[in-house]
Amino acid sequence: MEPKIVFTGPPGAGKTTAIAALSDTPPVVTDVANHDVALGKARTTVGMDFGTVALEGGEQVRLFGTPGQERFDFLWPILVKDALGLAILIDNSRPDPLTDLRLFLKSLAPTLPKMACVIGVGRLEGHARPGIEQFVDVLAAAGWMFPVLPVDVRKREDVLMMVELMLAQAEAKNLGESQ
Amino acid sequence: MKQALRVRTEGLRKAEELSISVFLRFVGQSEKATWSLSHSGEAELVLQALDAPAAPAGAARLVWVADPDAPAPADGKTLLRRPLQVEVFGALLRGHEEGIAAAAQAIQPRAAVPRQAAAEMQATYRLTRWPGDDLLQNQRQRKILASFLISRPLSVAQLTALSGVGREACTAFLRELADRQLLESRNPPALAAGEAASAPPPAALAAGGLIGRLRKRLGLA
Amino acid sequence: MNVDERLKALGRRVAEELLEKLSEARAVVVATEDGFELAFATREELEAARIAAMTSSIAAICDSVSREAGLGHTKSFVVEASDGFMVMRGVQNGQVRLVLSTLTRNGALLGMVMNAVGESARALSA
Numbered sequence: 001m002e003p004k005i006v007f008t009g010p011p012g013a014g015k016t017t018a019i020a021a022l023s024d025t026p027p028v029v030t031d032v033a034n035h036d037v038a039l040g041k042a043r044t045t046v047g048m049d050f051g052t053v054a055l056e057g058g059e060q061v062r063l064f065g066t067p068g069q070e071r072f073d074f075l076w077p078i079l080v081k082d083a084l085g086l087a088i089l090i091d092n093s094r095p096d097p098l099t100d101l102r103l104f105l106k107s108l109a110p111t112l113p114k115m116a117c118v119i120g121v122g123r124l125e126g127h128a129r130p131g132i133e134q135f136v137d138v139l140a141a142a143g144w145m146f147p148v149l150p151v152d153v154r155k156r157e158d159v160l161m162m163v164e165l166m167l168a169q170a171e172a173k174n175l176g177e178s179q
Numbered sequence: 180m181k182q183a184l185r186v187r188t189e190g191l192r193k194a195e196e197l198s199i200s201v202f203l204r205f206v207g208q209s210e211k212a213t214w215s216l217s218h219s220g221e222a223e224l225v226l227q228a229l230d231a232p233a234a235p236a237g238a239a240r241l242v243w244v245a246d247p248d249a250p251a252p253a254d255g256k257t258l259l260r261r262p263l264q265v266e267v268f269g270a271l272l273r274g275h276e277e278g279i280a281a282a283a284q285a286i287q288p289r290a291a292v293p294r295q296a297a298a299e300m301q302a303t304y305r306l307t308r309w310p311g312d313d314l315l316q317n318q319r320q321r322k323i324l325a326s327f328l329i330s331r332p333l334s335v336a337q338l339t340a341l342s343g344v345g346r347e348a349c350t351a352f353l354r355e356l357a358d359r360q361l362l363e364s365r366n367p368p369a370l371a372a373g374e375a376a377s378a379p380p381p382a383a384l385a386a387g388g389l390i391g392r393l394r395k396r397l398g399l400a
Numbered sequence: 401m402n403v404d405e406r407l408k409a410l411g412r413r414v415a416e417e418l419l420e421k422l423s424e425a426r427a428v429v430v431a432t433e434d435g436f437e438l439a440f441a442t443r444e445e446l447e448a449a450r451i452a453a454m455t456s457s458i459a460a461i462c463d464s465v466s467r468e469a470g471l472g473h474t475k476s477f478v479v480e481a482s483d484g485f486m487v488m489r490g491v492q493n494g495q496v497r498l499v500l501s502t503l504t505r506n507g508a509l510l511g512m513v514m515n516a517v518g519e520s521a522r523a524l525s526a
Binding site: 003022053054055056057059061084116118132133136139140145146147148149160161163164165166167168169170171172173174175 | 201306307308309311312319322323325326327328329330331333337341342388389390392393394395396397398399
């Protein structure tokens with residue numbers, strides 16, 4: 001099966017933007033008009049976003065973005081299953097970013113033990129609290145340890161850094177399995 | 180000039196064959212030789228399962244591979260116990276390069292290397308908490324090293340091979356993590372920089388496989 | 401949810417009438433395209449909010465498939481399962497796009513359900 005990388009996280013955290021930063025082709029998006037005033041944006045993803053990165057020899061890495069709202073939590077584990085890596089993007093300008101992270105950790109708990117995962121925290125400029133350390137605390141309290149990085153998904157190098165840290169974990173895991 | 184040496188497997192399990200090819204990326208190069216996996220049948224070194232029916236190749240040096248509790252073969256040849264270990268395999272290659280015939284060299288490689296290096300080979304490290312920015316200093320390399328240490332315990336040699344970062348830098352980073360109690364270690368020696376053990380070439384391990392191709396494609400290699 | 405009361409009332413009426421018309425129908429849900437339940441009518445316990453979210457995901461993915469495959473505009477989509485059908489149909493009411501879903505038991509005639517859902521969709525788009 002072709003490998004995939006999944007971007008998840010609450011609405012407005014930049015999942016679609018992150019996929020667009022990496023994908024070879026314009027991503028397939030399933031965004032629709034948003035009727036949730038609290039979200040503060042015109043359109044939102046309800047199915048999935050999809051992009052691809054072509055490798056030598058015709059192989060492809062698939063990029064998936066999940067919808068962010070909790071009512072779509074049924075889709076999160078479906079899309080995340082068997083991923084090579086997972087990025088949980090957090091928007092620090094939302095009312096309670098730490099609870100946002102807890103929600104995703106809880107919903108994805110069955111898939112996380114084998115997952116190479118990175119937490120990207122966006123909009124830290126202007127919203128410095130909670131800080132990175134507090135996200136690390138939330139992870140530790142839930143029994144997880146993943147990289148937590150400040151990210152601006154509009155910058156390709158930030159998105160690449162997340163991918164790089166996923167790949168590092170995946171590679172170390174592979175090494176363990178092959179021995 | 181470096182010798183080009185070949186290793187062949189006979190009757191090993193699929194996973195073990197895969198391990199050997201991974202090990203070669205780790206420890207297949209030294210100052211004296213470059214080892215590769217032989218597919219033609221000709222090889223200077225043959226790893227053969229003790230229970231495999233095939234007869235060993237003539238001129239090649241034969242090393243048996245056996246389960247942990249299997250009786251040692253009567254022929255007195257070198258024996259590797261399962262599961263295969265990269266450190267033991269590395270010592271076997273070095274021993275062969277040196278032309279050391281004694282079986283004990285490969286069975287107990289740690290006895291043949293300096294005490295500090297042996298201890299480092301055994302020691303593994305794993306991150307216990309993602310480090311703060313005081314330690315990461317927003318440096319790409321530090322973030323990558325820390326990420327490698329998340330998934331599983333790694334030895335300094337493994338961390339060096341995976342990351343392509345020099346041994347001294349890896350050791351220094353591990354020392355900083357240990358100072359801040361962010362590191363769980365097993366069998367740790369004092370983390371000394373500048374050991375004699377030779378480091379694999381940078382990013383040797385990262386070069387292959389799907390992850391390597393994706394890295395290259397995204398310009399991360 | 402930012403949808404006016406008039407539309408909610410219309411949705412409720414259409415859902416109730418459709419449920420009444422189809423004896424094998426278990427439930428009818430009207431969802432906004434971003435997955436909120438606008439209205440529903442049901443003969444049994446049903447988590448309408450979850451059905452609404454799921455139908456909007458399916459609708460969005462079906463739209464993508466239709467676009468990608470050059471099929472034009474998606475009109476309806478059907479889940480045929482061992483114990484019944486779910487027939488879904490997109491509806492445009494002014495600026496608001498909705499998904500009308502009908503969940504049936506085994507024994508329902510698919511053509512009849514699709515026809516009834518189509519009529520209700522026209523009523524809902526008015």
